[in-house]
Amino acid sequence: MTIHKKGQAHWEGDIKRGKGTISTESGALKQQPYGFNTRFEGAAGTNPEELIGAAHAGCFSMALSLMLGEEGFTAKSIDTTADVSLDKVEGGFAITKIALDSKVHVADIDEATFDKIIQKAKAGCPVSQLVKAEITLNYQLN
DSSP: OOOOOOEEEEEESOTTTOEEEEEETTSSSSSEEEEHHHHHSOOSSBOHHHHHHHHHHHHHHHHHHHHHHHTTOOEEEEEEEEEEEEEEETTEEEEEEEEEEEEEEESSOOHHHHHHHHHHHHHHSHHHHHOOSEEEEEEEEO
8 A cells, every 4th residue: 555645845936035835735734834944944834854844754653653552552642753863964954963862751661661662653653764864763651
């Protein structure tokens, strides 16, 4: 089974003064502004790195929920942040690191079992498999 999801971007102008919009097929984002100023200067709007961060945090949290369920556990909550690092490298810019930070509430699970499951989720999440950046994981089990 193959699932297709679409995102769309529109851009006008040069890199510094140009502006664009990003939309998603679902309508969750609809002509959300982005540009050099939203990416590098903190202006209102979005940027590719925060969208990748949101996608990675969501994907990882779902993967962890799935893998906990496969072992007979259900999370009360999973709260994940993905900190995406965009660095200047030879030849331009690159996403060099994504730091996942997850706070998870699961009843009746020992730390060793949880560590095994969460590491499997980090590696098995489809967004983790997509990126070439170093992915680190910090977590707190409650």
